[in-house]
Amino acid sequence: MEEIVIVGAGLVGALLSIYLGRSGYKIVVYDRNPELNESRPASSRSINLTLCERGFQALHRVGMEDAVRAICVPVLGRIMHNPEGLSYQPYGNSQEAIYSVSRDCLNQVLLEEARKCANIEFHFNEECTALDLSSGTVQFRNRISGVESSCQAERIFAADGAFSTLRYLVQRRTRFDYSQVFSTQAYREMAMPAKASGDWPLEPHAIHIWPRKNYMLIGFPNTDRSFTCSLHLPWEGDISHASLRTEADVAKLFAKSFHDAVPLMPNFARDFISHPPNSMNTIRCSPWIFKDRLVLIGDAAHAIYPSYGQGANAGFEDCRILFESLERHGHLWPAALREYQTLRKPNADAIADLSERHFIELRDLVGDPRFLLRKEIERRINKLYPDRFRDLYSMVTFTAVPYVDALRLHEKQRIVVDQILEIDDCERKLHSGEVDGLIHELMNREAFTVAVHDRNGPVEALR
Ligand SMILES: Cc1cc2nc3c(=O)[nH]c(=O)nc-3n(C[C@H](O)[C@H](O)[C@H](O)COP(=O)(O)OP(=O)(O)OC[C@H]3O[C@@H](n4cnc5c(N)ncnc54)[C@H](O)[C@@H]3O)c2cc1C
Numbered sequence: 001m002e003e004i005v006i007v008g009a010g011l012v013g014a015l016l017s018i019y020l021g022r023s024g025y026k027i028v029v030y031d032r033n034p035e036l037n038e039s040r041p042a043s044s045r046s047i048n049l050t051l052c053e054r055g056f057q058a059l060h061r062v063g064m065e066d067a068v069r070a071i072c073v074p075v076l077g078r079i080m081h082n083p084e085g086l087s088y089q090p091y092g093n094s095q096e097a098i099y100s101v102s103r104d105c106l107n108q109v110l111l112e113e114a115r116k117c118a119n120i121e122f123h124f125n126e127e128c129t130a131l132d133l134s135s136g137t138v139q140f141r142n143r144i145s146g147v148e149s150s151c152q153a154e155r156i157f158a159a160d161g162a163f164s165t166l167r168y169l170v171q172r173r174t175r176f177d178y179s180q181v182f183s184t185q186a187y188r189e190m191a192m193p194a195k196a197s198g199d200w201p202l203e204p205h206a207i208h209i210w211p212r213k214n215y216m217l218i219g220f221p222n223t224d225r226s227f228t229c230s231l232h233l234p235w236e237g238d239i240s241h242a243s244l245r246t247e248a249d250v251a252k253l254f255a256k257s258f259h260d261a262v263p264l265m266p267n268f269a270r271d272f273i274s275h276p277p278n279s280m281n282t283i284r285c286s287p288w289i290f291k292d293r294l295v296l297i298g299d300a301a302h303a304i305y306p307s308y309g310q311g312a313n314a315g316f317e318d319c320r321i322l323f324e325s326l327e328r329h330g331h332l333w334p335a336a337l338r339e340y341q342t343l344r345k346p347n348a349d350a351i352a353d354l355s356e357r358h359f360i361e362l363r364d365l366v367g368d369p370r371f372l373l374r375k376e377i378e379r380r381i382n383k384l385y386p387d388r389f390r391d392l393y394s395m396v397t398f399t400a401v402p403y404v405d406a407l408r409l410h411e412k413q414r415i416v417v418d419q420i421l422e423i424d425d426c427e428r429k430l431h432s433g434e435v436d437g438l439i440h441e442l443m444n445r446e447a448f449t450v451a452v453h454d455r456n457g458p459v460e461a462l463r
Contacts, residue, residue: 004026005028006020006028017029018110033124035124049103052396053400057320067113075220079208201264244272285302289340307359
């Protein structure tokens, strides 16, 4: 059995170990953190995240879909807490859901599954410190004992996250392109516990958003009937991480901007002050493969803003696509790795762009009447042409259409929506013959073709 080293037992490293371990490779996984269990403090990263169709497709391939769905809360739409009241925006047109899950629970379920495979071995508290690419030697330092050790492998996967050490170690190689862009905003997490009665504090099957132009609060449901909220603010400025210095400052902001959340979040001011702000960044790099030996995967290859909820989904999809390439090439690694990079890199770039745009959309536009009208038109076209028109969010979230194809199709569809928006008094006429007539005319003028991938490959065609 060829030995493969995976550095990082996070979400992507754990799933990758299952994919490769199950197909007979000897897998050794190293992580600098202690093993995920009671004694380890919860992740300092976001407490929960959302999974969608492409993440589930990758889990399905290794029989993990049901186990993961069992620890999720389905979420059907957004509830916007606007100053003038609540409004609801469904995520899909047919009750489709995204799934909120605790990051640590998800990681634990994956690690438990990996542990069932006799040829997968884990080493925790081992921090990767050095790499010799020619011999395939990776060095580690134990974070408890300080003992240095090394291992050698034909294939080494960097699944060590956005600030990947392995990527850093190859960063100075000639023709390695790398860019890192930090958002001008950062977030802090705060708890919204279940009510004393044990009930949910808010409608559970929704993500709650309090958009306030330059800042926003977002709440995600947890299976224990609590919500985890994150407050997104600019680093600096009038209302910012820099300006909110005391619990009183935070209380004042909440009273002004999020007054309906105040009674539901008993410790919001303390939570805010006691947590440092977390940055958000986009990392792009190329290549992802070095000497057919070192392979970047997940956030190590493509860190993106969390706004679209795609980072882990895309990382899981990396595992599926890599594995399918391996199968297609009879486990001949050089060809499979080249194909993996060719297929994934443009898609990683596309979702990075989309995530940057979506962040603005969430923060600034979800309360904007023109934006909402656009969404309404998209829903109308989808209703008339369910097989041929899907809005961008649906394609990204409820299908596994490659991100690049979704973006390309969206650009064409956008032109159709723009033309309908030009109709005088469009909002009032939305369900009238005039608007429907133009929709039919425009939809029959353009070809909209993209393959929608289900669990067995491309099936349905969006034309
Ligand atoms: C606020 C926020 C919200 C998010 N929401 C979503 C969402 O809703 N949906 C979604 O799909 N994605 C979401 N994401 C993105 C998602 O969290 C990441 O894409 C995902 O965790 C990437 O997984 P990974 O395994 O590649 O990296 P990580 O999860 O970062 O795991 C990397 C692992 O490598 C280990 N490691 C690091 N350095 C070393 C070293 N030198 N030696 C040994 N081990 C090392 C770490 O300990 C860690 O266990 C969100 C991210 C953030 C920040």
